[in-house]
Amino acid sequence: MYVNHEVFNDADRHAAALRGWEQRYDQIGAGVFQSAVKQVAVEGVQVFQEAANVRVVQRGALPAGYTTFGLALGGSAPFSFRGARLDQDAMVITAGAKEFMLHSPADMSLVGVAIDPGVLRMVADAAGIDVEDDLFYRDVIDIPRAAGMRVGRRLVETMERVLAQPALLGNAQAERRFAHDVAEGILDLITYHVPGQSNRLTHACQSEIVRRSHELVLASPEEPVSIFDLCSALRVSRRTIQNSFQSIAQTNPANYLRSVRLAQVRRLLLASRQSDVPVSEAAACWGFTHLGHFARDYKAQFGELPSQTARRL
Incomplete structure (x- = not known):
């Protein structure tokens, strides 16, 4: 390194x-x-x-x-x-x-x-x-x-x-x-020069891809799941992953996966006291290691900073 x-x-x-x-x-x-x-x-x-x-x-x-x-x-x-x-x-x-x-x-x-x-x-x-x-x-x-x-x-x-x-x-x-993250970024651009394949998946198949992706995120809380991980685990192409999320959730897979993890952090914050689970610990539990980026994404998602989320206990 x-x-x-x-x-x-x-x-x-x-x-x-x-x-x-x-x-x-x-x-x-x-x-x-x-x-x-x-x-x-x-x-x-x-x-x-x-x-x-x-x-x-x-x-x-x-x-x-x-x-x-x-x-x-x-x-x-x-x-x-x-x-x-x-x-x-x-x-x-x-x-x-x-x-x-x-x-x-x-x-x-x-x-x-x-x-x-x-x-x-x-x-x-x-x-x-x-x-x-x-x-x-x-x-x-x-x-x-x-x-x-x-x-x-x-x-x-x-x-x-x-x-x-x-x-x-x-x-x-x-x-x-x-x-792999770097290679995936480059491949995002290379795919504009790869001939497209017709999308023959049914709505049910696309829904199943999104469901299984969601479950994979929940099963790996501290280690964020990448698009590469999904392709390997589900044995489908990156294009299939992207098309499925766009069809079922009207968003890209990276945004969807991040949103799922943010939702788990919010659930943890609402279910615990500040003294028991600080914001930084809650974020780390779901793979957010850069607190500045996490706070920005959290506010964009929920309209408030994680420190402003009410603790109900």
């Missing part, structure tokens, strides 16, 4: 900070260079966010043995990667140790992911996603802007939770879950 967050006033030091990358940054824009790099790496997966205030050209070779992805979160102009335009409607997707040149605009923010193809394949197989190999040699693919921003923010939030509490990756199981 490798966890790091640094700020720089020199482009060469910034370039050298990205673990496992052979590259050089040349400052093109005028002004005092200011930048930051956040990165988390576990076996098979590296995630990083880099930001810089002036235009830079990045040159080097992509990490050998990995498939590399990149999402532009912001910048004063589009990026250019290996001769292809990269903005918030596109994603870098390329395999192998290719030489590259990336022109980064001023005020840029970029999320990068390097994944062992075996990890990506395992998660894709579990989700029932059949990805053609030629997709990974296109350099840049189009994606919906909203989807790209959503996944980009999710990757940053996942990384920042670890940066705030490195102990969250204190064992091999936690590292695997982190790797």
